[in-house]
Amino acid sequence: MAPQAQRSARRITQEPSGHSEAGRGWFITLEGVEGSGKSTQAAVVMDWLRARGIPCRLVREPGGTPLGERLRQLLLNGEGRPVPVAEMLLFAAARAQLVETVILPALLAGETVVCDRYLDSSLAYQGTGLGLGWDAVWSVNRWSTRGLLPDLTLVFDCPPEVARARRRRPGDDIERRDDAFHQRVREAYLALARTEGHRVVLVDASRPEPAVAADVRRALERRLARGAAWPAGRSDALTPKRATQGTASTRAMTRDERGG
């Protein structure tokens, strides 16, 4: 494991509370290195939900709002690379806009939201890949997301070289980073699967699409089988009173997050 991932290998978010929030939609995120098959499997998740009559929408990060799409353009195809902290803050800004204007309203209206990348991407790419650390990234993101955590995160694990060989389009600014960067990102996702096992399911994405899709359906069925406990592992942001006050949190901040 990369030293950064090792240092970060502890749980950062809270165990789901287990209390049911009837009427709220589920929040499902898909993660992995570029080309691991997230978008392909997002369609599988959407089909699975629709087949059960569950109202759902698919969004992506960065993006999903006019501001987010502008930031995506700047971040991935921009001129003049932002420094690591600026990059992390720009992803967090796009995320804040998406959470506030799209994800939370949809969840509160009972829609299930499937998000192609979310805060785990920032933990893996900026926290570990760029070496900012999980505590710094989490402290910004618990604020930008109002503490909204996924009910289920599917991490598509695949060696970066296998994923790269699958991609048909030219790589963006981040995809073009070196092999060591992408290896660190993969290891960060593996570390997240270990430390965030209450919400993260690791899927071996190096296999053919149908085998990966079968695992995805199984993960959804298992999660659904928990019944009343899902939706659960989310945030105070879904409590309407708090949602308007903007005081969501998932746990007390650590000394590191507070800055000592």
Ligand SMILES: Nc1ncnc2c1ncn2[C@@H]1O[C@H](COP(=O)(O)OP(=O)(O)OP(=O)(O)O)[C@@H](O)[C@H]1O
């Ligand atoms: N399990 C698989 N085996 C082989 N090829 C796959 C598999 N899953 C997806 N692909 C193919 O790999 C390419 C990348 O897949 P996809 O766009 O779903 O990945 P992604 O993780 O969303 O990529 P990105 O992060 O770059 O948007 C596509 O051409 C897709 O058809």
Ligand SMILES: Cc1cn([C@H]2C[C@H](O)[C@@H](COP(=O)(O)O)O2)c(=O)[nH]c1=O
């Ligand atoms: C949300 C988020 C994304 N990234 C990176 C990861 C990818 O290189 C691109 C997104 O493009 P894709 O089509 O989804 O692969 O952005 C990141 O570095 N940090 C983030 O928080």
